[in-house]
Structures are given as C-alpha cells and as structure tokens.
Amino acid sequence: MLPFLLLLGWSSSAFADSAEAKVRSDLERFLRAKVGSGAVSIDYPPLAVFDIDRARNPGPLRTSLETRSKAPLRGRVPVTVELYAGDRLVGRHVVSPYVRVMERVVVASRDLRRGEVLDEDDLTYGERDATRMQRDVLRDADAIVGRRLRSSIREGRMFRSSQIERVPVVERGDRVTLILQSGGLQIHAIGRAQEPGASGEWIRVMNVDSRREISGRVDREGNVHVAF
Numbered sequence: 192m193l194p195f196l197l198l199l200g201w202s203s204s205a206f207a208d209s210a211e212a213k214v215r216s217d218l219e220r221f222l223r224a225k226v227g228s229g230a231v232s233i234d235y236p237p238l239a240v241f242d243i244d245r246a247r248n249p250g251p252l253r254t255s256l257e258t259r260s261k262a263p264l265r266g267r268v269p270v271t272v273e274l275y276a277g278d279r280l281v282g283r284h285v286v287s288p289y290v291r292v293m294e295r296v297v298v299a300s301r302d303l304r305r306g307e308v309l310d311e312d313d314l315t316y317g318e319r320d321a322t323r324m325q326r327d328v329l330r331d332a333d334a335i336v337g338r339r340l341r342s343s344i345r346e347g348r349m350f351r352s353s354q355i356e357r358v359p360v361v362e363r364g365d366r367v368t369l370i371l372q373s374g375g376l377q378i379h380a381i382g383r384a385q386e387p388g389a390s391g392e393w394i395r396v397m398n399v400d401s402r403r404e405i406s407g408r409v410d411r412e413g414n415v416h417v418a419f
Contacts, residue, residue, distance in 0.1 A: 214241045217254040227263035234289040250277025266322040293318045327352040357389030360413045
C-alpha cells in the first residue's frame, strides 16, 4: 500500500507542475504575438494559483487568455487567464506580467557637463527598456556628434533631443551682418542677434539703424539673411 501512496503523491505533483507550465507556455505565446518587433523579455508573476489537483481534475489542459491592453504590448499587462481541464473550468485569475522591450539607444560614455561639444569618444550604445523611455530619446550617435549639451548628463544616461543643440555660429548680443536680398538687389546692414543661432537656423535680430526687430537665417559665416 505504501508504494502506491508514494506513487500517487508523485503523480499528483507532476500533474500540478504541468498545469502551471501549461499556463506559462500559453501566456508566453499569447504575449509575444502582441509585442511587435524588438528584443523582448517578460517578467512573470507567480503562477501557483493554477496549481490544481489533477487527480480531481482530469482531462486535457487548455487555456483561454484575454487582455484589454492594446498591441504592441508594453509594461504591465493584465491578462485574464481561464484554465480548463477537459471541458471544466478549473481556474480563472488575472495575472500581470511585465513586458520589457529593449532598444539600442545612445548613452554617455562618461560624465558630461553642460556646454561641452560632443565627439565620438563621448558616446556609446546601450540596451534600455523602451517602456520607460521618453519619446525624444536618441538612437543615432552620428546625429549627436558635433552638437552641444544644453544640460549635464551622467555616464550611462540616455540622450534626449531636448538636451542637445547645434553649436551656435552666432551668440545672443553679437553684431552681425544683415543681408537683405530681393531678386538681383542686395542690401547689407548691421544687426544685433537677439538669440543664439547655428548655421541654417532662423533667429531674431535687430537692425541697429532702424531699431526694428526682424527674422533671418544664419549662414556658415555668421551672416543673417533676411527676406523682404
């Protein structure tokens, strides 16, 4: 009698493990079908609530899964899981896995101070959880090289577009040459920059003679081209 009892106990535990494993396996497929592209890792909560007594609940195991979260899934995702043994519902619970989608982004290779102009040695790539990212996080190092930091950044931190700027050719308060052109007519005047501007950017300038504030586009030499 004793060997039979031991065998029954082992068999029940094995069946319980398979029910839990079935839920996890089906949950994995369900989530991965809805996460889209990218390197994905999923953190699962304990699934012991599906540890059923298979001796009392025989029959093939199957699951029904449903979530109100919209694809692509990100972050904490509540999923309603129904577990059936044969045609009998033997467990219904809401579980909330965490879906982590990793993306390659640009990060600082060392502590950087505000005002530094970035070069290749200041930048590297790292994998970060896209769920927790701001929308303006930068992913292309080539687009950052030669730009200037608007705020300090610690080693390993991601770069955001709001933290960098093009290096100004003109600083606020600089005297600049205004070039006013219409067709073949070109007029030069002296102006004072009301704000910094990099090559190609539009800035506000004041005509020193007329005291009138106008807008113009900065060229590589620091001249400001005004349309009229």
